[in-house]
Amino acid sequence: MSRAGISGIAVVNTVAGPDKLAVLASLARETELIVAVDEAGNAAEVAAAAAAAGSEILLMIEVDTGMDRAGVDSVEEAVTLAQSVVELDHVRLVGVTGYEGHCSLTPEPELRHERQRAAMAMLVEAAQSIRALGLECPIVSAGGTGTWDWTATYQGVTELQAGSYMLMDGFHGPMAPTFDLALTVLTTVISRRPDRVIVDAGNKAIGAPGLVTIRGHDLINHRYDEEHGVFIADDSSPLKVGDVVELIPGYAPGTVNLYDVYHVLEDERVVDIWPVIPRGPGFGSVMA
Secondary structure (H helix, E strand, O other): OOOOOEEEEEEEEOOOHHHHHHHHHOOOOOEEEEEOOOHHHHHHHHHHHHHHOOOOOOEEEOOOOOOOOOEEOOHHHHHHHHHHHHHOOOOOEEEEEEOOHHHHHHOOOOHHHHHHHHHHHHHHHHHHHHHHEEEEEEOEEEEEOOHHHHHOOOOOOOOOOOHHOOOOOOOOOOOOOOOOOOHHHEEEEEEEEEEEEEEEEOOOOOOOOOHOOOOOOOOOOEEEEEEEEEEEOOOOOOOOOOOOEEEEOOOHHHHOOOOEEEEEEEEEEEEEEOOOOOOOOOOOOOOO
């Protein structure tokens, strides 16, 4: 795939290892590239890779705003790391990033909003503290589909990272009901017992199977096995063996990587086929 039309790439994650960093540094010769860092040692390795490739990589300091994952743990640590980064050649500090994904694990809207505000307060404070030293920090990047509207209006945030809104699923739907569903998995009813419907898309075929529903059919998700999805159904359900139905994934990001292509539908007709490249480890398919 040609990269001629790509004006910039943001890798909102930390990247480690000489081979991966060499790829990043090489790509940075062709387009503006931003990557996250959360320690001075890794930042130095990114800089060394960029120097070897004759490129410049832009860096955002990742701040752990409550996800308990990657990222510096305090505003003070963010400031210290920023001071280290600006001393390096072939990299340039451009901002901070923090993903408040833990808020999306909170179903209660008021509590989710409270946690989102606390997360953004920490992230924005980190950016302000870095600027107070006279350092450039134009980007404050945050936001997920479950908190996008609050984060978009939070003073000091400059960009959103939300992505699942484009597809939607059973996990994000209750938190962001204004977005339409765009992703389903086609499956076939392979068994119809008096008290259940069994489809041939099991937990190997769909993300977060416990949250999967059948589009247009109000059936309880009873159980998911490797090759079977089992839904509770009585005589009132019209489904029978051979019927083709659409499953709404429990989690879209964990579904897309299981398939080689999207089949794009418009007015119930396939109008295009989009390859999913790259979709994860082991991908070896070739699209003409």
